Amino acid sequence: MRIVYDLILALWVVLISPNAFRSKYRKIILYKLGLKKPEIVPKKKAKFRIWIHAVSLGETKATKTLIDEIKNDYKNAEIIISTTTQTGQNEAKKLSEHTFFLPIDFSWLMKGLVKRIDPDLFILVETDFWYNLLSELKKNQTKIILVNGKISSNSYNNFKKFKSFATPLFSKIDLFCLQSDVDKARFQELGVPERKLSVTGNMKFDSKNMLQNTHSLRFPLQKKLVTIALTHESEEELILSEIAHLNSFSFLLAPRHPERFLKIAKLLKKKNIPFRTITEEGAGEEKVILINKMGVMDECYSHSFAVIMGGSFISHVGGHNIYEAARHGIPVLYGPYMHKQESIVNSLKKHNIGTQIPLSLLSNTLENLLKAPTRKLSTEILKTKVEGASKRSWNLIKQHL
Numbered sequence: 001m002r003i004v005y006d007l008i009l010a011l012w013v014v015l016i017s018p019n020a021f022r023s024k025y026r027k028i029i030l031y032k033l034g035l036k037k038p039e040i041v042p043k044k045k046a047k048f049r050i051w052i053h054a055v056s057l058g059e060t061k062a063t064k065t066l067i068d069e070i071k072n073d074y075k076n077a078e079i080i081i082s083t084t085t086q087t088g089q090n091e092a093k094k095l096s097e098h099t100f101f102l103p104i105d106f107s108w109l110m111k112g113l114v115k116r117i118d119p120d121l122f123i124l125v126e127t128d129f130w131y132n133l134l135s136e137l138k139k140n141q142t143k144i145i146l147v148n149g150k151i152s153s154n155s156y157n158n159f160k161k162f163k164s165f166a167t168p169l170f171s172k173i174d175l176f177c178l179q180s181d182v183d184k185a186r187f188q189e190l191g192v193p194e195r196k197l198s199v200t201g202n203m204k205f206d207s208k209n210m211l212q213n214t215h216s217l218r219f220p221l222q223k224k225l226v227t228i229a230l231t232h233e234s235e236e237e238l239i240l241s242e243i244a245h246l247n248s249f250s251f252l253l254a255p256r257h258p259e260r261f262l263k264i265a266k267l268l269k270k271k272n273i274p275f276r277t278i279t280e281e282g283a284g285e286e287k288v289i290l291i292n293k294m295g296v297m298d299e300c301y302s303h304s305f306a307v308i309m310g311g312s313f314i315s316h317v318g319g320h321n322i323y324e325a326a327r328h329g330i331p332v333l334y335g336p337y338m339h340k341q342e343s344i345v346n347s348l349k350k351h352n353i354g355t356q357i358p359l360s361l362l363s364n365t366l367e368n369l370l371k372a373p374t375r376k377l378s379t380e381i382l383k384t385k386v387e388g389a390s391k392r393s394w395n396l397i398k399q400h401l
Contacts, residue, residue: 001131001165001168001366002107002131002132002135005132006105006106006107006130006132009104009105009106010016010022010106010361011103013033017142017249018243019109020060024203026091027085027086028101031100031101031114032101032102032103032104032105033103033104034103034104034106034109038082038100038101038113039100040080040098040100040116040117043078043117043118044078046076046122047076047077047078048074048076048077048078048118048121049077049078049080049117049118049119049121050070050074050077050078050079050080050119050120050121050122050123050317051080051081051082051117051121051122051123051142052067052079052080052081052082052122052123052125053082053083053102053121053122053123053124053125053128053395054081054082054083054088054125054126055080055083055084055085055088055093055125055127055128056083056084056087057085057088057090057091058195058204058320058321059088059125059126059148060081060083060088060092060095060125060205061092061204061207062121062126062148062203062206062207063081063090063095063123063125063147063203063228064095064123064207064208065203065206065207065208065390065391066147066203066295066390066393066394067079067095067096067112068390069390069391069394070217070394071215073394073398074292078098078135078152079095079096079098080096080098080099080100080117080119081095081096081098081099082099082100082101082102082103083099084102084128085318087257088232090294091100094388104130104135105130105131105132107132107135107136109132110132110133111132111136112132113133113136114133114137114139114142115135115136115140116214118140118184118366119140119142120143120269121142121143121145121146121397121401122137122141122142122143122144123145123146123147123245123397124144124145124146124147124149125147125148125175126148126149126150126151127148127151127155129169129170129288131165131169133226134169134172134173135172135356137269138172139171143174143400143401144172144174144175145173145175145221145397145400146173146175146176146177146178147177147200147203147397148177148179148202148203148204148389148393149176149177149178149179149183149187150178150179150180150183150342150343151183151186151187151190151340152318152339152342153312153342154339156186156189156190156306159190160189160190161165163190163191166190166191167190167191169188170187170190170191170192170322171192172190173192174196174400175198175396175397175400176192176196176198177195177198177389177393177396177397178197178198178200179199179200179202179343179389179391180199180200180202180342180343180346180347181199182342182343182346183199183343184195184197184198184199191202198360200242200389200392200393200394200396201347201386201387201388201389201392202323202344202347202386202389202391203389203393204321204323204324204344205323205327205333205344205347205386205387205389206387206389206390207324209321211383217279217293217296218254218278218280218281218282218283218289219278219289219303220250220278220289221288222250223248223250224248224249224250224305224306224370225248225249225250225252225303225304225305226243226249226250226252226305226306226307226308226366227251227252227254227297227300227301227304227306227307227308227321228240228251228252228254228307228308228310228327229255229297229300229301229307229308229309229310230254230255230256230297230310230311230320231253231254231255231256231308231310231311232255232256232257232310232311232314232317233310233314235310235313235314235317236253236255236264236267236310237267237271237316238313239310239313239362240253240271240273240288240307240365242360242362242363242364243308243363243366244271244273244288245363246363246366246367248294248367248370249305249370250286250287250288250289251288251289252278252288252289252291252300252303252304252312253270253275253285253289253290254291254293254300255291255308256320257310258292259262261290261292262366263275264290265290268290270287270392272285273287274286274288275287275288275289275290276289276290277289277290277291278290278291278292278293279291279293279369293392297322297324298324298328301324301328301330302328303330303342304325304328304330305330305369305370306330306332306333306366306369307322307325307330307332307333308329308333308334308362309322309325309332309333309334311337312334312335312336312338313336313359314337315337317337317340318337318338318339318340318341319334319337319338319339319340319341320341321341321344322344322345322348322353322354323344323348323353323386325375326348326353326354330332331355331373332353332354332355333354333355333357333362333366334354334356334357335357335358335359336356336358337357337372338356341345347386350386351386
């Protein structure tokens with residue numbers, strides 16, 4: 001199986017290589033191919049070494065409260081974090097001094113990597129189930145734990161087609177801390193014993209507000225502010241076409257990827273929409289304020305009347321974490337494509353948090369909110385209803401150590 005798996009991976013690398021060298025991954029491609037080795041500090045005998053792997057920004061941010069729980073009980077724990085993307089890596093550096101990009105899952109790369117790291121505990125965040133990585137960790141007698149685990153309907157259906165691969169893959173994981181009962185049922189159907197499965201909730205609900213006293217940010221005061229958050233290619237144009245005519249609002253526009261800031265500025269000029277960046281002085285007449293600075297989303301949300309969550313109005317992204325905005329007690333509007341955030345959406349719908357609407361209703365919905373604003377949600381109610389997954393997960397993990 002491993003030989004076939006390696007051959008399939010090799011074919012995949014050949015097919016994606018031309019695009020990879022031109023895309024946002026070109027800066028990290030040498031790490032992904034194993035041609036540039038991550039700097040791994042030698043393991044100290046007295047240290048308890050924990051390797052956490054998260055894919056991108058959202059998954060990495062979700063580990064912060066879990067890491068806090070770990071450090072409360074294992075004050076000398078040595079935590080190493082790997083990620084797949086640059087945005088995830090940037091966030092990981094805030095949480096640990098030992099970080100690296102996970103290479104492609106070739107057997108020879110994973111064998112050497114696991115041997116160099118030699119972790120006592122491996123924590124996998126959400127998804128990214130790599131067969132060779134998990135196999136080498138199991139050979140190393142490392143405890144393997146999935147936290148904030150989920151499996152989308154698409155992934156579930158694909159794994160069902162290849163159950164002979166899925167069953168041995170998931171058998172290597174010692175404990176599944178899952179987001180929802182739906183995820184538990186799906187993993188059980190794929191052959192995971194119920195004794196390994198626990199529903200602990202979504203750790204993304206535990207992320208704390210990261211408000212900064214950033215006096216360099218200049219928010220307009222004349223009109224109600226609506227943050228258009230974490231948008232992707234073509235999504236800005238779709239959303240602005242629906243709402244740019246609304247005169248009662250100013251819009252904070254925050255693209256998901258920083259490399260697109262200049263492209264968005266060109267789009268606004270082309271559409272003749274008055275704008276400035278969040279760090280510039282303005283005359284107060286700008287329709288759009290472009291957020292061209294990272295790490296300030298919580299501050300934008302705290303100044304906003306409402307939020308429109310990007311990644312949900314185009315089909316290939318699958319949505320973003322709407323709770324990060326909702327915990328500020330403001331209305332959050334999101335589109336029909338939230339298939340990668342099923343657990344978050346279902347959990348928040350139980351408490352009437354967030355409103356899912358088609359693109360065509362954005363304008364009317366914002367105007368209706370202005371006429372009859374919703375009551376601000378109590379942050380204490382939110383905490384008691386949806387938070388605490390990190391602590392629940394860690395308490396289960398400790399029983400396996």
